[in-house]
Amino acid sequence: MTEPAEPTSSSPALTTTTAAAAPAAAAPGPFALEARDVSKHFDGVHALQGAHLAVRPGEIHALLGENGAGKSTLIKVVTGVYAPDGGTVVRDGEEVQFTGVRAANRAGVVALYQELSIIPSISVAENVLLGEQMPSRGGLVSWRRMRQRARVHLQRLNQRIPLDLLAGELSPVQQTMVSVARALATDAKVLILDEPTASLTDTEIRELFVVLRSLRDEGVAIVYVSHRLEEVFELCDRLTIMRNGSHITTKDVSASTIDEVISTMVGRDPGSLYPDRGTVTDQVTISVSELQGRRVKDVSFSAHAGEVLGIGGLAGSGRSELLRILAGAQQQTSGTITVGDRAVPARAAVPQMLEAGVALVPEERRSQGVVLGATIRDNIALANIPTVSTGGLVSGARISTIVERGMRDLQIKAHSPRQPVGELSGGNQQKVVLAKMLARRPKVLLMDEPTRGIDVGTKAEIYRLIRQLAAGGTTVIAVSSELPELIGMSDRVLIMHEGRVSGEVDAADADEEVLLSYCYGKADVR
Structure with missing residues (x-):
């Protein structure tokens, strides 16, 4: 059995960023899962054409590509959601034709998507064994045996989540762990994770990585889909890049760089990800004075026509609540908001704020x-x-x-x-x-995590659009969790800590260390 061909990208490979050392990949041998020359079309449009993927037992394999590159379609083919129009799917050396998701699961192939299929109104134990035959006696469910079985799968992940707790009360990382435990309950040998860290904090991401590495060491094959390339270089052994529905290359992570991956994904030298900054005018478009909310405390600032104002801070710092208050989606408890030269009524809701010219692009787009x-x-x-x-x-x-x-x-x-x-x-x-x-x-466009969960190429398009809007006189206020993004896309950056503005810097003079110090409520380290 041979590994898929590895076409060489015609894009220039940059080398300004070096790859972190990846764990040693599993020894060559039969692949746990293969997609060979797979094609799929919808209404005459080719979603996949010559797609390849081969993942070994005991490796974490990154599947990369821009949005629309075909990653999701390929995952749905190998998990039985779609039947391929051409090509083959091979599981453990044998060609398979999955007739649906349950058939794929029975063969040990399980996918976990960004929108987890957790049922919030039932217990953790029931969620772990969801879809499996419940242990019973005399036609009645044995709750004791069910909890025992669920506990075994959670302990395999070194998790101590209360089994009787409703799943809706869990943190995002706990919900992810319950979903992984459910996959293990089906005896998953191939685990496909689609953007698993999108809603996790840095600490939770580290916790998840520990679990994934332990599963890899047990021989589970893991396909890891993420737009966060730093995670890929920290976690994964090999990577496959797709573009326009086709396989472009497969290689060891240790033999690549982040810049090279970006070039291969977009099919060109990415150049500068962020457009040049524009000229901020003196015209104040929106001003906030002593604004208070449930978490926001005494926030005051002004933003100008043509300005991109970035707002950062740790999760829970009040940054997203601030945007919701400005958009009328959440009421302030005190303070004033002025758009142009008109003060906004204290209880203005979304329709009134839209009428005033303030529009919000929310974090949770779906x-x-x-x-x-x-x-x-x-x-x-x-x-x-x-x-x-x-x-x-x-x-x-x-x-x-x-x-x-x-x-x-x-x-x-x-x-x-x-x-x-x-x-x-x-x-x-x-x-x-x-x-x-x-x-x-709108006069003022509020954007909460505008590039969350999207690929590098689309990020560049969003940044270009933001700059075009600013050049036309729109004020853009954007929240981001990524410090490089805050610096790159903004003219000025405000950092929040525990509901207050803890620091303000011109983006052109900012660096990540200074912003991070403000995120933790510390004084400027310069």
Whole structure:
């Protein structure tokens, strides 16, 4: 059995960032899972064409590529969600044709997605054994034996989560661990993780990595999908890069660099990820004075037309609550917000803030930003009813105009405006949220984690768009957990700590050490 061919990227390989030492990969041998020359098309569009993936027992294998590169489609093929139009799937050296997810699970192939399938209203033990035959006696579930079995799988992960606790009361990392334990309950030999750290803190990520390494050492094959390349270089043994539905290269992580991976993913030299900063005007667009909320404490600042104001801080620092208050999605307890030269009523809700020219792109785009089952056209139209209607009558022509403009300006990749948003990649879903809000032509655009869960190429597009908006006079206020992003995309950075502004710096003069000191409420270290 041979490993998939490794085409050499035509992109120049940069070497400014060196790879961290990766653990030694498992010895060559039969692959735990292979996808050979897989193709899949939808309505004439090729989602996969010549896709390859080969993961060995006892290795953590990164699957990388921009949004829309075909990663999710390939995962769905190897887990039985989709039947391939061409090519083969091989499990432990034998060709297989999974008829569905349960068939793949029975063969030991399990995928865990970013939106975990945890049922919050039932216990941890029930979630661990969900979908499996419950231990019973005389037709009645043996709760004692069920807890015993669930405990075994959690202990394998070195977890001490209370078994009777409702899953909805767990932290994000605990929910992830319960999902992994459920996979182990099905005797998973191939574990596919799609953006598993998207909602985890740094401490929780380290905890998850310990577990994944222990599973690798037990011989489990792990496919790791992430846009966080630093994680890939810390955790993974080998990597496979896809582009436009095709396999580009497979290689050892230790033989690559982050810059080389980016070049290969986007098919070109990425150059500067962040556009040049613009010129901030003297015109104050929004000002906040002594603002208070449940977590926000005495926050005051002003932002100007043409300015990109970055807001950072640790999780729980109040940064996201601040944006929700500014957008009217959460009420302030005191303080004033002034947009232009008009003070906003203290109890202004979202409609009033939109009318004032303040729009929010939320962090949780899937649950708060879009209606997944609705089309691109309907999502954009629903957020712009005043623009597309007169006297209560909706104009289809106006809807078409703003939808076509939004899809063109943001380069949304879709079959048509009538494609459901839930079928789009994460980056394109984020672009739909942006299109909805930009159609309102806001004076102040609030963005909470604007590039969370999207690939490097799409990040560059978002940064370019932010700069275009600022050049047109829009004020952009963006929250980010990533310090390099805060520095790169902003003109000025505010850092919050325990609800207060703990530091302010010009982004051009900022460095990560200074920002991190403010994140922890410490004085400037310079």
